[in-house]
Every structure is written in C-alpha cells, then in structure tokens.
Amino acid sequence: MLTRRHIRVKVMQCIYALIQSKDDSLQKQEKFLKVSIENTYTLYLLWLSLFVEIQKRASEQYRLSAKKYLNDTKQNYPNEEKFIKNGLLLQLGQNQLLKDELSKRKLDNWYLNEEYVKLIYKAIVESDLYDEYMSKPESSYKEDKELIIELFKNIIAPNDKIYEYFEDDKLTWIDDIPIVNTFILKLFKKAKGNESYGYFLPKLLKDDEDMTFANKLLSKTLLKNDVFEKEIEGKTPNWDKDRIAEVDSILLKMAICELLEFPSIPEKVTINEYLEIAKEYSTPKSSIFINGILDKLTKEYKKDGKLNKLGRGLL
Structure with a gap:
C-alpha cells in the first residue's frame, strides 16, 4: 500500500514534529514513525x-x-x-x-x-x-x-x-x-x-525492508543533523540558514542522508523523490532550490568518491 515516497513523507513528518516539540528523543520519534505508518x-x-x-x-x-x-x-x-x-x-x-x-x-x-x-x-x-x-x-x-x-x-x-x-x-x-x-x-x-x-486486506508495507528503510532514514538523518547542516551551508553561502524553509531543510538533510548512507538507491531516484515531495509539501520554488543544492553536492560527492552506489536500487 505505502510506497517508498509515502515512507519518506512519514519520516519528514516525524522530523518536523521533533523540531516543533523540541524533543530530541530518537526512541520517541521511532515509535511515532511506527504508529504513524500503522x-x-x-x-x-x-x-x-x-x-x-x-x-x-x-x-x-x-x-x-x-x-x-x-x-x-x-x-x-x-x-x-x-x-x-x-x-x-x-x-x-x-x-x-x-x-x-x-x-x-x-x-x-x-x-x-x-x-x-x-x-x-x-x-x-x-x-x-x-x-x-x-x-x-x-x-x-x-x-x-x-x-x-x-x-x-x-x-x-x-x-x-x-x-x-x-x-x-x-x-x-x-x-x-x-x-x-x-x-x-x-x-x-x-x-x-x-x-x-x-x-x-493487502499488506501495509511491501516487506520488512521498507520498515528498516524508514527507521534507518529517520535515525541517520537525526544523528547526523549537524553534519548535514554544514553540507547545506557550504552550498548556500548567500543564505542565512534561518531563511531556508524548515521543510526544505529537512528534505535536504534526508536527501543527503540517502545519497551517502543508502548505496542501493541511485542518486537520480533520491533527487527525483525529494523534488516531488518538495513540490507537494513546501513552497513553490522549493524544488528548484533543492535541486540546485543536491546537484552541486552530488557532483562533489562523485568527485571525492563518496557516492558508492550499488545495483539498481529501490523506490
């Protein structure tokens, strides 16, 4: 029933809820994610x-x-x-x-x-x-x-x-x-x-890997928040981080997480997925802004050998 894009949206909602509540408990957010999906x-x-x-x-x-x-x-x-x-x-x-x-x-x-x-x-x-x-x-x-x-x-x-x-x-x-x-x-x-x-009565998720993907995407994005934030700042020198829409910031960090932490997902799939989510959940110009930053980062990661993609990947 739920596709990987839907799962990504669920993770985004969890991270947004965490920011709004100022609750940094990863365990609570993992529970919230599980309940939200169910x-x-x-x-x-x-x-x-x-x-x-x-x-x-x-x-x-x-x-x-x-x-x-x-x-x-x-x-x-x-x-x-x-x-x-x-x-x-x-x-x-x-x-x-x-x-x-x-x-x-x-x-x-x-x-x-x-x-x-x-x-x-x-x-x-x-x-x-x-x-x-x-x-x-x-x-x-x-x-x-x-x-x-x-x-x-x-x-x-x-x-x-x-x-x-x-x-x-x-x-x-x-x-x-x-x-x-x-x-x-x-x-x-x-x-x-x-x-x-x-x-x-179809399955909610295609298989157990979908839930593993959801939990890993949530935990890795949260645990490496500061690292990913610096990655974004490095590509937006003319932007104060407070001026970047909160949802855009979350989506960028999730996308960076996928690029670096999920070798089975091709970078094109990751970028396309987050651009589509941005079009639906953020500002009218968000997809252009996000695409520009991810394009720069992808080229940099390839040059530095950080993108180790394997296989065709999954949506």
Whole structure:
C-alpha cells in the first residue's frame, strides 16, 4: 500500500514534529514513525468499514419501509433490494477477515458515530448516481463496483463532515487521506466478483525492508543533523540558514542522508523523490532550490568518491 515516497513523507513528518516539540528523543520519534505508518492502515480499514455500515443502513431502511408500508417516491424502483445486494458492498460486508481485523483493532467508530453513516447514506440515496443505478432492475458486478467507485469519488470521499472527523481523530491522516483514497479506488477498479477475503486486506508495507528503510532514514538523518547542516551551508553561502524553509531543510538533510548512507538507491531516484515531495509539501520554488543544492553536492560527492552506489536500487 505505502510506497517508498509515502515512507519518506512519514519520516519528514516525524522530523518536523521533533523540531516543533523540541524533543530530541530518537526512541520517541521511532515509535511515532511506527504508529504513524500503522495508522495509515487504520484509516484504510475505517473507509472499508464505512461501506459495510452504509450497506447495513440501507438494509435497515428497507426493512423498516417494508414493515411500515412507507410511501416514498424515491423507493419506487423495479428492484428495491438492488443497492443492498450490490456485489462489492456484499463482498465487504461478508468478508470475515475484515470483520476479524476490525474487531481485533476495536474499530467501531461508525457504530459509535452513526450520524456520519446516516449523513452519507442520505446523500447517496438523494444522488443522481443512485437514482440511475436503481432505475434498472438488474446489474452486473462490473456495474455494481462502478457505482461504488463513483459514489466514493463524488459523494463519500469529498464529504466535509467525514474529512473533519478524520482530521479531528488523527492529524497525520490529513496527508494520508489522498494516499489511501487513491489506493482504494485502484483496489476497487481491479476487484472481481470472486476475490478472496484477503484481497481487501493487502499488506501495509511491501516487506520488512521498507520498515528498516524508514527507521534507518529517520535515525541517520537525526544523528547526523549537524553534519548535514554544514553540507547545506557550504552550498548556500548567500543564505542565512534561518531563511531556508524548515521543510526544505529537512528534505535536504534526508536527501543527503540517502545519497551517502543508502548505496542501493541511485542518486537520480533520491533527487527525483525529494523534488516531488518538495513540490507537494513546501513552497513553490522549493524544488528548484533543492535541486540546485543536491546537484552541486552530488557532483562533489562523485568527485571525492563518496557516492558508492550499488545495483539498481529501490523506490
């Protein structure tokens, strides 16, 4: 789920948090990093559980309307149970591995905050997407999942109340939301009607090396902070270090750390990754500034024999 770029962002956030809190405990930051990475998966699971609760809400509303013989023009569809029996929603709702994971992590957020489920469900049944879908008596699995994808893109994910809920719950989720949402859309698009339970519970990290990379990048950057700071100052003689944006400074130190401490990662990969992160998280001109400094340092390191790169490296 998480790429190396996402991991780099997590490390950047940890270092930034350390600077803001003035807490120089490496152990605390390593713990914060681990929790921050794991919380990304929690966010993913909460999104899936929201779909499960939406399906439950639809089932309950259908049961009540049938029992009370409610007259509602929005209910006059050729197949009133079509949304309830949506193939993708049923896959999620009947997924025992997902149920077990939610139970193990005690993720009953939507049960405790059912007003959000009601809010989203109301927006869904009032939408043109829902009306068009329900107007046809039958649908294929492909059409079922296309509806859920469109509802997620246009109604569920953009909902301000849901966004505020996630923001209030965990601050780091603000940066995780686009990552997780994009992953969910890709997962749903590739889903098939006969997927195993495990399909919807992918690994958070590709392998143990990713966590090793994260911890090493964090610890080496922090432990050699003064050394890397001097490297930057040497390439910015006309800049007071206080004038360099804090995020730029962090990204530069992380990039220098990768150049010198990670022989399996090609310098081009390192530079490109940090330029892309700078474009998203720092000032408009940051990527140009960072590129100039890293270009100078790379040439210097090659000349001095400090760049000992091996193999093709990993993103």
